Amino acid sequence: MAEQGPATDRQPVRTWLIGGFLGAGKTTFILEHLRHAPGKVAVLVNEFGKLGLDGDLIRLEGGLEVVELPGGCICCSQKEGLRERVRDIARRLAPDLLLIEPSGVAETSELMQALEDPAREGVIRIELAITLLDAETFLEYAEPDAFGLFFLDQVSCADLILINKSDLVSPDLLRRIEERVDAIHPGVPVFRTEHGRLPAVLPEPGSSRGAGAPVSSRGFRVEAASCVPAPITREGLAQFLGEVRIGAFGKVLRGKGVLAVSELGPMNLQIVGPKVNLTPVTGELAPRLTLLGFGLNHDRIHRFFEERGGV
Amino acid sequence: MPASDIPQDTQTSLERVLSYLQGVNPQRVACFPLILNHAARVLGVPVGKYNRNGETMGKAHVAAFRRYGNDLVSIFSTTSTLAEAMGTTMEFFDEDAPQIAGQPIQEYDDIKKINVPDFRRDGRLPVYLDATELAVSEVGSEVVVGTILAGPFTTAAALRPLDFFVKDLYKNPEWVHQLLEICCQAGIAFIDQILARRALPIIVEPIGSGSLVSPRHFKTFVAPYLKRMAAHIHENGGGLPAALHICGKTKPNLEAMLGADFDLWSLDAVDLGEARQIAGERVTLIGNVSPANLLKNSPEEIDAEAREVCAKAMGNPRGFILGSGCEVPINTPPANIDALINAARKYGRFDG
Incomplete structure (x- = not known):
């Protein structure tokens, strides 16, 4: 792969954080998003093979690059590794969009803090943080004394919440999940998804609050x-x-x-x-x-x- | 303050630290910048070589002590070193610390493959122990030599993918306890190896930080095993204290940490004034200038931050040691480490 010029010559790389605990459907959402995303997309994942692809750096037709996020450790000494990897992606790959899928136990706020430097340098622009929730387990895990700070931090720092696997639980449970999310992060847009995919008929955020919906034959994408x-x-x-x-x-x-x-x-x-x-x-x-x-x-x-x- | 105005030490590092054990005030507070992989920079060797050769690791820490005059030599590679000797595979880099490449426990049944390691040959344990022997032999009469090992919870989390392990706490607690029992036995065996070399075992348990573990889970899965390690040090360490380092956000778990019965806490992203309120009657506090700031800020800014930390923690009833919140980043400018230690000389005085 040919080396390209320094990132400072370019526009900042648009960057999305795709968070969520193990099993919430982050990878499924990314794969679904990649089906429609225009341009060249780089995906920074937490471990090798996460997308079902082999190798640490893969080029697919359509311009997808997959790079491993080192370590998977939340310890402070690893943050510089993340920053370096992001700078390296911007410099070598210059994607139109960078999707970062951190470990399922990463705190979104810590990740954003770790990325402040490359954002300030104009290497990336963090456009949004999406968090996927597993509808089957969220309420159980969202109990205050269940997990450490990471679990609720992923909700409270998200720009958009997707309640995934919504087809596997009852409407009543979905309503209770939405109420709990709203209590943690009032007003955050919340949508129900199946297989990481938004429905073809899009209700208003909060889903149960009525339709309103522009219609798409392919389903919506964020x-x-x-x-x-x-x-x-x-x-x-x-x-x-x-x-x-x-x-x-x-x-x-x-x-x-x-x-x-x-x-x-x-x-x-x-x-x-x-x-x-x-x-x-x-x-x-x-x-x-x-x-x-x-x-x-x-x-x-x-x-x-x-x-x-x-x- | 010009260098000539910085008060000079007349106690050695060892005398200073022994004062804490004797319950008397030292001339000034001790300073423990957690110089770990950065020691390779001081010796001028690749970090990769430091991590794979005990003699090099030991010499690097001796060189760092000679250069900085830190009050604790801390032999360390990664928090996964014990797990590595039990089956975790690592990826090595020339100029960075090793990182986990693969864990041996993918399925619950894989626990059958996990055993207490052989300290003469498994993983890089001989590297740690050779480095410990060399450092004790070279500078043990001047400074405390500590060898850092991961606690049972952190070792277990390095043997299994981390997010799976965190979910296991909820879904399969009995199995988690089985794994923690093996990791605890391995840790206690490691402590014996370190004590036999006349070094101080220091337990690090970063995966037990409040970011990952709730107070309830800390009490269930972290504290009981840490307590056994602390008791082992108390019973077999000839008067050595039990030292615990947990980096990251520890505030939610400070109360639960008391249950592990450690004498020293090295803390990171927490207000030491708050920690003092909770634990000051029982625990000597160590910390907590930000590692990220050590890397990026100027010596003047480090001085100001260290001064603030001293102001919060100097009156801690069980004592205070100035330090870094976590590992001094590999590429930290030496002038910033000097600034941290000089801050102990300036703001941590007990002699007037």
Whole structure:
């Protein structure tokens, strides 16, 4: 494989964290996502052979790269190994998307902290953290004294929760799982999945709360769109949020980032379902925006900010 | 502070540490930066060679002690070394610590393959023991030489894929206890080997951190076996204390840790002021400048962080030793380790 230039010459690699305990369906979700993902995708997994593929570095038709995450140990000394592996992937493989599947006992917050350096260096951009839950075991394992901190941390740090194997449990149990998730991480978008796959008819997050659903013959897949937003006026911000609300950019479940609002200064924007939270940013943070959802209109999102000077 | 203003030590490292055992204040607090694989850097040898040759490992730690004046020589390779001697396979690197490549227990029945190792030949145990002998012989009259071994829970978790093992706690607790019994027996045998070489056994149990294990599981699966190891050291160590290191987030399990009856706790991502409230009457606290900061920050920042740690822990009723929260990263700038030890000289004084 030919060496490529330094990562600093490129856009940061869009990066997703795919978390969840053993048996929740992380690998199934990744394989399902890869069926539809455009461009070149690199997958950083916790152990060899995890995707049912041989070898530590495999090129498949369609541009998939699989690299092992070393060790599987949560100990602090291993974090540098993870950072180095991520930098190496960005430099050598320059994928369009990097999926990181950590160990089933990894704390999402620790993983994000470990990746802060490559994110700050512009090597990667962490777009979202998805956590899959095993519908059959979640409530049992979510008891406060069942496991260590990792289990609930995976829920509380996720941008999106997928309750997998939803076909194997009763509707009543699913409702109780959703209530428990909402108690741990209020407002986080939650969807029910089977075999890591979202249904063809997509209900609103929370699933039991009614349909509403755009329809797809292939089933939906999670998408994220990122951009560097230009400074925006309060009026422009209101316009942007209005367009999010009416679905002009697609079905937005979650939005997060830093916007430079001309009358207010840098503001931290958090969109969780219908709720919008805007708080001032302290310190220096570069503007950025990530929207997570389904059927996102990437062109329209980029155009909205390009027209205002963003990229 | 200019180097000339840093108070000079008139006690040796050994005198300083013995003060703790005698229940009197040393001239200043001892300092235990956990210099492990970083010792290879000091000797100027590849980390891979350090990890596979006992003489090299021992010489590296002697060189590190001569260079830094740390108050504990700590012989160590990985937390999986005992498991390696029991069947776990490792991958070696020239410039990094070895990492687990494969575990021998994939199915429950594989436990039949697991035995207490032969310390003369299995895995790299001879490397550890040769390094211990060399370090004790070279600097044992000046500094405490410790040899680090994993606790039963961490060893068990290195014999089986970690997420499977964590699930086993819930799904097959009796089987987990069987495995822990073998690992405990192996650990006690390792302690005997270390004591026979006049070194201090130091138990590390990182997989028992609050990140992975709830207090309930700590009491059930971790503390009882650690307690047996501590008792073994108390009964056979000729007055040596039992020392325990758990890195990561230990706060949820501090109360449960008391049940293991260790005399020294080396802690990482926890407020030592809080640990002091819970355990200060019974335990000497060691810690806890962030290893990541040792790698990245400036000596001035390390000095400031160490000063804060000292402010929280200096009055601990059972004593305090300044240290790193976990392993000093391999590529830590030497000036940062100097800054940490100098901070003990500046902020940890008992002589006025």
